[in-house]
Amino acid sequence: MNRSKPSVLLASNNAHKHRELRDIFEMSDCPVELMLPREIGIRVEPAEDADSYLGNARIKARAFAQAAAQRGVQVWVLADDSGLEVDALGGRPGLHSSRYHQQAPAGDGCQALLEELADVPDPNRTARFRAVIVLIDPAGCEHVFEGVCEGRISHEKRGANGFGFDPVFVTGDGRTMAELPAEAKHRISHRGIAARQAVELIRRVNDETLA
DSSP states (O other): OOTTSOEEEEOOOOHHHHHHHHHHHHHTTOOOEEEOGGGGTOOOOOOOOOSSHHHHHHHHHHHHHHHHHHTTOOOEEEEEEEEEEEGGGTTOBGGGHHHHHHHSGGGOHHHHHHHHTTTOOGGGOEEEEEEEEEEEOTTSOEEEEEEEEEEEEOSSOOOSSSOTTGGGEEOTTSOBGGGSOHHHHHHHSHHHHHHHHHHHHHHHHHHHHHO
């Protein structure tokens, strides 16, 4: 690993997450080399069968860290797990947000959610995005960060940016996540909040190493 520019492996096969995390790191002006699994020949699909965001993030981080170590690659490894928690649904879909999309008609989880909440009035449409990041440093120590973004569910899909439930998640300024420019989204998003904490740890450790 380059001492002046740490390498960070993104422990995910999700192209949308790759894009968001790259944007967040660039916004944070942290001098790191972000690596995708395919760039170092890693092909793993760990079973995300834990009962918490932390558990799933830890499964992914450890699986990708082990795969990197087997290839002799010494890097930081960053994994996240996230979900949408809707109060009117008792916190669903939460941990199973990805599955909610996959099982929805035509894979349209946003439309399925709107239909499920069709009779729910505005005051009861509160929701939040939650993300948990597990960061494994080159010495094998694990660090955990969490980010939460409060909002509510709209009555229709709006916006063409983002992914997942972004088109139906209304932020504090009245726009959905999918209507926000990337930079504005990353400033307030659950993943942006958690990832910036990880970035600061990487920056601090790297500065101490170089001191």
